[in-house]
Amino acid sequence: MSSLTRSKRFSTGSEALALFIGLSNATSRRWGPCSPCRYNSTTSTDTFTIEGKSYPKDSWHNLPPNITFYISRRLHTTKDHPISITRSIIESRFPSPTYKYHNKFFPIVTTHQNFDSLGFPLDHPGRSKTDTYYINSSTVLRTHTSAHQADTFRLNASEGFLISADVYRRDAIDRSHYPIFHQMEGARMWDRRTVPNGDIAAAVWADIERLPKHDMKVEDPNPPTHAERNPLQKEHRREEAEAIAAHLKRSLEGVVVEIFTRAKRAALAADPGFRDEPLRVRWIEAYFPFTSPSWELEVFWQGDWLEVLGCGVVKQSLFTNAGVPDQLGWAFGIGLERIAMLLFEIPDIRLFWSKDPRFLDQFKGVSDNFNNLRKFVPVSKYPACYKDVAFWLKSSSSAAGGGGKEMEFHENDIMEIVRDVAGDVAEDVRMTDSFTHPKTGRRSMCYRINYRSLERTLTNEEANEVHERVRGKLVEKLGVELR
Known part of the structure; x- marks a missing residue:
């Protein structure tokens, strides 16, 4: 249930990931793909085809051709890639046959799978x-692995499962965000019809006794449920929910022990002066649309509390809607990039998509032996090149888009234009100023773009060329008036 890792974003519309898109025309040969044939996809006025699958296009189509280049990369199953290594480490704490691993679901799904099956209302910002x-009004690139959740519950092929996949969202550009990222969600279920005497609580406690124990310090001051903050579902008996919560917490605490013990070893190997502190975690009450009660798990790491995942007792309506109403269980969601960046100390999310052997060769052999895990060593740090762009919005806060249609202004549209032109050399885009003219009511905005290549030093002339094209596209696509 990887929506648990990003549910706050779906509540506020503020959280998603930014995108790598290669430069086009003359500069594309240096920094990115430029020909549609390189994406293993084709597009026409009426259809979009990728990996042999064709989809009709309509007015909802907003997928840039560049992004399809990455669909075939599948970093989460690429041997010795940090994302795949992280996935495998987590999977090691959820052994088969109890847990079945699903790592090959295709990323194009229906809006029913992505939204309706999970109860997203029609006016939810996540649908925007x-x-x-x-791809079209009824087909999207999945925004979370939970798009496959109902189908997996319905399949009922195992007592538990893990789903790992690439997911796609439009959002800001910075060193910790990308429009393509990876999630893992996991679930464990018990069936009232098959456990001894139908006693879910007793069956769960028996399973808890078989889980690995640990000596990590755990702060869990809250009761398993709270009538207002973290309510018990009406379909569940309190002893059932408390047993499931205990199983969930013990299972995920084991994941933290596995990940951060290995992270500490790698840090100590790289720096003998690394401050080795005992692992500590704490459970925080939370709200997620698909679980109740729900929690976030935080770990104390290098002097700070870090949120690592969200989880909870699965809403019974999800099991009922999937055709397995007698099941109860828990689910969690975790972002693989976030964990991999902590585990390997990788400072920039763009690096995961690099094909530079200086990056990839550092992880060779780790998939076969996790004890070979080591901290990432930066090859070099190339200088940044900052450029500002300031403009007036139209007084209606709208802009003329393609085909003469008006498009509502949204910051993500600015980010998409920068990606489309600058590709992976756009490291960061931030608004530095915004004000409304007191007489005309017109709104002015200024954004600062940091251009920095991961592979070499950009000349000022190159940065100026890219920046001028960004300015031109802002006028063309959004109808702004440059200042």
């Missing part, structure tokens, strides 16, 4: 074209 990549 500013947040989600649409």
Whole structure:
């Protein structure tokens, strides 16, 4: 249930990931793909085809051709890639046959799978074209692995499962965000019809006794349920929910022990002066649409509390809607990039998509032996090149888009234009100023773009060329008036 890792974003519309898109025309040969044939996809006025699958296009289509280049990369199953290594480490704490691993689900799904099956209302911000990549009005690039959740519950092929996949969202550009990222969600279920005497609580406690124990310090001051903050579901008996919560917490605490023990070893190997502190975690009450009660798990790491995942007792309506109403269980969601960046100390999310052997060769052999895990060593740090762009919005806060249609202004549209032109050399885009003219009511905005290549030093002339094209596209696509 990887929506648990990003549910706050779906509540506020503020959280998603930015995108790598290669430069086009003359500069594309240096920094990115430029020909549609390189994406293993084709597009026409009426259809979009990728990996042999064709989809009709309509007015909802907003998928740039560049992003399809990455669909075939599948970093989470690429041997010795940090994302795949992280996935495998987590999977090691959820052994088969109890847990079945699903790592090959295709990323194009229906809006029913992505939204309706999970109860997203029609006016939910997560459905917006500013947040989600649409093939057509009923087909999207999945925004979370939970798009496959109902189908997996319905399949009922195992007592538990893990789903790992690449997911896609439109959002800001910075060193910790990307429009393509990876999630893992996991679930464990018990069936009232098959456990001894139908006693879910007793069956769960028996399973808890078989889980590995640990000596990590755990702060869990809250009761398993709270009538207002973290309510018990009406379909559940309190002893059932408390047993499931205990199983969930013990299982995920084991994941933290596995990940951060290995992270500490790698840090100590790289720096003998690394401050080795005992592992500590704490459970925080939370709200997620698909679980109740729910929690976030935080770990104390290098002097700070870090949120690592969200989890909870699965809403019974999800099991009922999936055709397995007698099941109860828990689910969690975790972002693999976030964990991999902590585990390997990788400072920039763009590096995960690099094909530079100086990056990839550092992780060779780790998939076969986790004891070979080591901290990432930066090859070099190339200088940044900052450029500002300031403009007036139209007084209606709208802009003329393609075909003469008006498009509502959204910051994600600015980010998409920068990606489309600058590709992976756009490291960061931030608004530095915004004000409304007291007489005309017109709104002015200024954004600062940091251009920095991961592979070499950009000349000022190169940065100026890219920046001028960004300015031109802002006028063309959004109808702004440059200042």
